Amino acid sequence: MSLWDFLFPPVCPHCGASVATQGDWCETCFNDLLHIRHVPHKFLHYVDDVCVLADYCGGLKSMIYDVKFNEKKEQSKGAAPFLASYNFYMNYDESNIVQGNCKTIYDYIVPVPSSEMKKKKRGYNQVDLFFKKWAYSLEKIDKPYFVWLDCIYKFDTSNDMWSLTHKERHQNIENAFVIKAEYKDIDFSTKRILIVDDIYTTGATIEAVAKVLRSYNPSRLDALTLASGSF
Numbered sequence: 001m002s003l004w005d006f007l008f009p010p011v012c013p014h015c016g017a018s019v020a021t022q023g024d025w026c027e028t029c030f031n032d033l034l035h036i037r038h039v040p041h042k043f044l045h046y047v048d049d050v051c052v053l054a055d056y057c058g059g060l061k062s063m064i065y066d067v068k069f070n071e072k073k074e075q076s077k078g079a080a081p082f083l084a085s086y087n088f089y090m091n092y093d094e095s096n097i098v099q100g101n102c103k104t105i106y107d108y109i110v111p112v113p114s115s116e117m118k119k120k121k122r123g124y125n126q127v128d129l130f131f132k133k134w135a136y137s138l139e140k141i142d143k144p145y146f147v148w149l150d151c152i153y154k155f156d157t158s159n160d161m162w163s164l165t166h167k168e169r170h171q172n173i174e175n176a177f178v179i180k181a182e183y184k185d186i187d188f189s190t191k192r193i194l195i196v197d198d199i200y201t202t203g204a205t206i207e208a209v210a211k212v213l214r215s216y217n218p219s220r221l222d223a224l225t226l227a228s229g230s231f
Contacts, residue, residue: 008022010022010023010024012024012025012026012029012059013025013029013059013060013062013063013075013078014026014029014032014033014058014059014060015028015029015059017029022074022077023077023078023079023080023081024081025059025078025081029058029059030081032058033054033055033057033058033059033060033082034053034054034082034085035052035053035054035055036051036052036053036054036085036086036089037051037052038050038051038052039051039052039200039203039228039231040231043203043231044203044207045207045210045211046207046210046211046213046214046221047195047206047207047210047221047222047223048220048221048222049222049223050200050203050206050222050223050224050225051086051222051223051224051225052200052225052226052227052228053082053083053085053086053224053225053226053227054082054226054227055227055228055229056199056227056228056229057229059078060078060082060226060227061227063075063076063078063079064126064198064199064226064227067126067129067130068122068126068198071122071123073124073129076126076129076130079129079130079131079134079226080133080134082226083131083134086224087138090102090103090104091103092138092141093141094141097141097142097145098142104192104220104222105142105145105146105192106145106146106192106193106194106222107144107145107146107147107191107192107193108146108147108148108149108151108188108191108192108193108194109131109135109138109146109147109148109149109193109194109196110149110150110151110152110193110194110195110196110209110213111125111127111128111131111132111148111150111152111195111196111197112127112152112154112195112196112197112205112206112209113125113127113150113152113153113154113177114126114127114154115154115155115156116154116156117156118156126198127196127197127198128150130196130198130226131196132148135148135196136148149183150180151179151180151183151186152177152178152179152180152209152212152213153177153178153179153180154176154177155176155177155178173204173205173208174208175208176208177208177209177211177212178212179212179213179216186216187216188213188216188217188218189216189217189218189219190219191218191219192218192219192220192221192222193213193218193220193221193222194222194223194224195209195210195213195221195222195223195224196223196224196225197223197224197225198225198226198227199225199226199227199228200223200225200227200228201228201229206223206225210223
């Protein structure tokens with residue numbers, strides 16, 4: 001048992017029941033929240049597909065909020081069981097990757113970035129906490145693929161997205177992202193890219209990032225988010 005687990009005994013983020021390790025959920029709560037689905041194509045523009053792992057409610061909503069706004073980095077471990085379910089859903093295990101049986105093998109996993117102002121305030125980008133360890137675990141299985149590529153820069157936007165309407169979100173985020181200078185000459189023309197973000201709300205953020213990446217002509221451009229409400 002780690003010192004953290006000794007000082008703060010692990011509990012389910014949703015109901016508070018005792019669990020084995022930090023980041024675990026009790027079986028009932030996990031099954032209630034897990035809801036793997038795809039955003040209808042009528043809502044998509046620059047991205048080919050968006051997969052959502054769970055419903056944005058209850059303990060998952062609280063966990064994401066605490067990581068983003070209350071500096072509770074340790075709670076980001078709660079994303080791991082949902083990402084493990086995604087691995088199973090997409091057959092991302094060593095034998096399937098080696099045999100080429102996965103639904104899609106991505107060349108790059110690109111996180112949606114936070115602005116420098118928000119990273120300075122929080123001390124981190126929450127998307128990195130949720131997804132980076134998972135991405136590295138996939139990269140270890142097959143070195144040429146699933147490479148974590150932090151290649152997008154975000155300018156500080158005028159308003160927090162949570163406070164805006166659907167139309168205002170798109171206006172606020174438009175042209176907020178660019179490829180970082182060190183990646184401006186990268187060749188994505190034959191690459192498959194997976195954008196990762198914590199929440200899908202209106203799709204404004206993912207579409208804005210996808211628009212930048214689309215200009216580099218990747219062969220496929222998908223997205224994955226931990227949670228979403230109804231579409």
